[in-house]
Amino acid sequence: MAFTKHFDAIPTIKYEGPDSDNPFAYKYFDPKAKILGKPMAAWMRNAVCYWHTFRGVALDIFGPGTICRPWEDGTNSQEMALKRTEVVFDFITKLGVEYYCFHDRDVAPEGANVAETNKNLWQVAEKLKQLQKATGVKLLWGTANMFSHPRFSQGAASTPSAEVFAYCANSVKEAIDVTKFLGGENYVFWGGREGYNSLLNTDLGREQAHIARFFQMAADYAKKVKFTGQFLIEPKACEPTKHQYDFDSATVLGFLRKFGLEKTFKLNIEQNHATLAGHDFCHELAVCTADGALGSIDSNRGDVMNGWDTDQFPNDYRECAQAWTIILQQKNGLGSGGLNYDAKVRRDSYDVEDMFHAHICGIDTWARGLRIAEKIIKDGKLAKFVDQRYASYNKGIGKDIEAGKADFESLQAYILKKGDAAPLPSARQEYLENLFNGYC
Numbered sequence: 361m362a363f364t365k366h367f368d369a370i371p372t373i374k375y376e377g378p379d380s381d382n383p384f385a386y387k388y389f390d391p392k393a394k395i396l397g398k399p400m401a402a403w404m405r406n407a408v409c410y411w412h413t414f415r416g417v418a419l420d421i422f423g424p425g426t427i428c429r430p431w432e433d434g435t436n437s438q439e440m441a442l443k444r445t446e447v448v449f450d451f452i453t454k455l456g457v458e459y460y461c462f463h464d465r466d467v468a469p470e471g472a473n474v475a476e477t478n479k480n481l482w483q484v485a486e487k488l489k490q491l492q493k494a495t496g497v498k499l500l501w502g503t504a505n506m507f508s509h510p511r512f513s514q515g516a517a518s519t520p521s522a523e524v525f526a527y528c529a530n531s532v533k534e535a536i537d538v539t540k541f542l543g544g545e546n547y548v549f550w551g552g553r554e555g556y557n558s559l560l561n562t563d564l565g566r567e568q569a570h571i572a573r574f575f576q577m578a579a580d581y582a583k584k585v586k587f588t589g590q591f592l593i594e595p596k597a598c599e600p601t602k603h604q605y606d607f608d609s610a611t612v613l614g615f616l617r618k619f620g621l622e623k624t625f626k627l628n629i630e631q632n633h634a635t636l637a638g639h640d641f642c643h644e645l646a647v648c649t650a651d652g653a654l655g656s657i658d659s660n661r662g663d664v665m666n667g668w669d670t671d672q673f674p675n676d677y678r679e680c681a682q683a684w685t686i687i688l689q690q691k692n693g694l695g696s697g698g699l700n701y702d703a704k705v706r707r708d709s710y711d712v713e714d715m716f717h718a719h720i721c722g723i724d725t726w727a728r729g730l731r732i733a734e735k736i737i738k739d740g741k742l743a744k745f746v747d748q749r750y751a752s753y754n755k756g757i758g759k760d761i762e763a764g765k766a767d768f769e770s771l772q773a774y775i776l777k778k779g780d781a782a783p784l785p786s787a788r789q790e791y792l793e794n795l796f797n798g799y800c
């Protein structure tokens with residue numbers, strides 16, 4: 361059942377297996393296939409993002425947008441916002457995806473004042489709710505766009521203006537309410553312009569304390585209205601500001617501890633944000649899983665030759681395979697999170713069918729990675745190697761160190777008696793790289 365005719369020329373995307381040569385089919389993503397005891401779809405929880413896929417026009421700094429979708433009337437009106445929702449749900453259901461994510465301003469335009477803006481949002485939310493009910497599509501997360509409008513040019517919660525801060529409180533309050541209304545399973549905070557461009561005009565400590573206050577207010581409000589979705593922070597190192605406060609996972613986890621917020625938030629890790637911070641995607645995941653703090657993933661990739669956030673659809677299944685081995689260290693994987701394809705087609709991929717190829721490639725990339733990760737985990741060689749590497753902590757002084765029973769003096773007595781530490785076995789990186797290749 362379709363609400364519109366815009367995708368009639370495209371078949372419903374189904375699993376056909378690796379031998380299929382149908383570009384409009386999944387070769388690896390079989391939603392029902394059991395992987396490590398759970399259906400693939402339950403591990404992945406794929407989501408279409410509203411902003412890039414339905415509001416992006418592929419403009420760049422050298423020229424205007426090249427994408428003009430046949431359903432758009434060229435306005436950012438409330439009427440268009442309401443009409444667009446049906447196209448969005450047709451796309452998601454045709455792809456066989458279960459979730460979507462949006463910012464308040466993706467789905468509804470600002471009105472003449474705050475009250476009208478809120479009204480617009482709720483009117484669209486009612487429509488989204490009907491469409492969710494009719495299709496079974498669910499909301500993975502909601503968020504507020506507090507970075508596009510000029511009022512946010514000097515920050516949102518980190519703004520030097522208390523009035524803008526109040527404006528943001530309204531935005532997040534409404535966005536949490538709407539997310540709750542739509543059964544959203546998470547709420548994301550990406551600090552779009554929470555950072556600075558020059559220290560000459562910035563009180564860094566005060567701005568960070570304001571962000572913490574804002575987060576605490578959001579947590580208090582969620583508790584009050586019984587919003588039980590997971591709060592997520594999405595780190596990013598730079599862009600749009602020169603230095604973003606949520607630089608990377610380690611920075612965010614430290615910030616949360618400093619302000620006593622660590623139990624309220626998990627992290628939403630985006631591949632291209634990791635590389636902007638000078639990290640591998642897998643490094644960022646590992647920092648989170650070591651803390652049980654990995655909440656969700658915004659999936660995309662950068663370009664190794666470019667240093668900015670190109671937000672391309674993922675295509676590296678080997679990287680995703682390694683990512684899964686880290687994600688699956690959390691017993692429940694991504695838990696209430698999922699894989700949100702926070703990615704955009706290239707400026708010269710302006711056809712409607714490109715929207716499908718992009719998502720099929722992204723979803724199949726993660727599905728292929730998941731199948732490889734299952735082989736790695738079932739085989740157990742890699743995990744066994746890592747376990748053995750730390751075996752000296754399983755008994756004797758190692759066990760005492762981990763249990764907090766050793767101190768400098770007891771360890772000094774031990775090593776004086778031994779004369780020196782025994783030589784270490786090789787870390788075997790190349791052997792392990794080859795072993796990993798063997799699963800791919």
Ligand code: XUL
Pocket residue numbers: 463503548550594596630658669702
């Ligand atoms: C920006 C980005 C955002 C967040 C949501 O780089 O990733 O789209 O995911 O605000």
Ligand code: CO
Pocket residue numbers: 550594630658702
């Ligand atoms: Co993102």
